[in-house]
Amino acid sequence: MENKDAYIEQLLSEIEGLKNRLYEADSIINAIKEGAVDALVLHDEGVPQIYTLESADYTYRILIEKFSEGxxxxxxxxxxxxxxxYFSQLANIPSERITGSYLKSYFDDHGVFTDLIEDALKGTTKREVLLNVKGRRFPVNISFTSLAPTVDAIGVVITDLTEKKQHEEALLKNQQQLELKINELNATNTSLEQFIHVISHDLKEPLRKILMYTARLDTSGYTAENNPVGVIRSSAVRLNSLVDDLVKYAFSSVKDDMADIDLNKVLNEVKDDLEIIITENNATITLLDLPVITGTKVQMRQVFSNLIANAIKYSKKEVAPQITIGYDIATEADKFYYRVYVQDNGIGMDKAHLNKIFTIFQRLHLRNEYSGNGIGLAICKKIMENHTGRIEVASIPGSGSTFSLFFPINNL
Incomplete structure (x- = not known):
């Protein structure tokens, strides 16, 4: 009997609770119907959900407080x-001291504030201005929006531009410094070119006179070995060649306008230029089909002229030079290159010397063994760098060398 009474008492309590909840729900619905409370009704899988705008307004206020702008x-x-x-922290003033003050007092230019107010009363206006808080000036982007007729007030959003301006100033400063360095570099290059022209002219002119007048000297009574005039003449010839090579090396750094270059045409022109030494040495040059690359024609002629001349110069005695020039496609780190190779059957080089040959004035043989100033391959290296490529060599002593020129392929 006691259990039954307790159970009835529990049911009555639950019924009372349900009545209270039903009364509250009914009161909210009536208030919504009468317009006393703004609300939003959403249906989720057939179940109505009621959201009062009172809770939405609270969420909005939290959002504004946590806003990353003023x-x-x-x-x-x-x-x-x-x-x-955010604005309180930006101004470094407690919010209770800001409330009740006039926004105009925070403007560096009060006239700008007046203009913004006048524009805001017509709708929305935005402008970059300078705020002045206790003598501390900082740039902001400020937006005014009239809240009329709902509220006789104006909403203001302020974005601090201090960091942005600092980045812009740093970027501008770096750009100015870069432009200054470029101008200095251009001036240096111009001076260097003028210097090279002067040196090549001023050195070559007296050299020509030395060669001319030594040819008139009486060398009778001297043998070929102890002829001082011959020594002077050969030294002058070598110095004249060195000046020419130095000028070529200096100008190999100049980047002319790039264009599409058919290497087949370039190689045929180089063969014509070297016709005499090719014929004299009974050299055979086999040209396979070559690609069209982006580059400068003059510098390409320099590269292949140097490589072919070297292949003939360093050929084996009593063996006719055989030079083959072709290409294939090479890939490295997802980049594609035309690998143009120049292969010969010459004397070759020891592996230990391969890294030295592209250094200016570097020679692997005595001057009385092979002519030259050790500049040709250094010129080739600089020209390939101008073309954002590179030059490599593989060689076996007694079995010849293969020079590889790598040209980037932009459309692959």
Whole structure:
């Protein structure tokens, strides 16, 4: 009997609770119907969900407080009615001291504030301005939006531009420094070119006279070995060649306008230029089909002229030079290159010397063994760098060398 009474008592309590919840729900619905409470009704799988705008307004206020920009509301004459924490921190003034003050007092130029208010009363206006808080000036982007006729007030959003301006100033400063360095570099290059021209002219002119007048000297009574005039003449010839090579090396750094270059045509022109030494040495040059690359024609002629001349110069005694020039496609780190190779059957080089040959004035043989100043391959290296490529060599002593030129392929 006691259990039955307790159970009835529990049921009555639950019924009372349900009545209270039903009364509250009924009161909310009636209030919504009468317009006393704004609400939003959403249906989720047939189940109605009621959201009052009172809770939405609370969410909105939290959002404004956590906003990463300054937010204020002001009267039409600029009295601050509200400011969020961000603007309080930006101004470094407690929010309770900001509220009740006039926004105009924070403007570096009060006239700008007046213009913004006038524009805001017509709708929305935005401008970059300078704020002045206790003598501390900082740039902001400020937006005014009239809240009329709902509220006789103006909403204000402020974005601090200090960091952005600092980045812009740093970028501008770096750009100015870069332009200054470029101008200095251009001036240096111009001076260097003028210097090279002067040196090549001023050195070659007396050299020509030395060669001319030594040819007139009486060398009778001297043998070929002890002829001082012969020594002077050969030294002058070598110096003249060195000046020419130095000028070529200096100008190999100059980047002319790039264009599509058919290497087949370039190689045929180089063969014509070297016709005499090719014929004299009974050399055979086999040209396979070559690609069209992006580059400068003059420098390409320099590269292949040097490589072919070297292949003939360093050929084996009593063995006719045989030179084959072709290409294939090479890939490295997802980049594609035309690998143009120049292969010969010459004397070859020891592996230990392969890294030295592209250094200016580097020679692997005595001057009386092979002529030259050790500049040709250094010129080739600089020209390939101009073409954002590179030159490599593989060689076996007694079995010849293969020079590989790598040209980037931009459309693959």
């Amino acid at each position: 937010a204020l509301s002001i009267t039409p004459d600029g009295l601050i009615l509200y400011c969020n924490d």
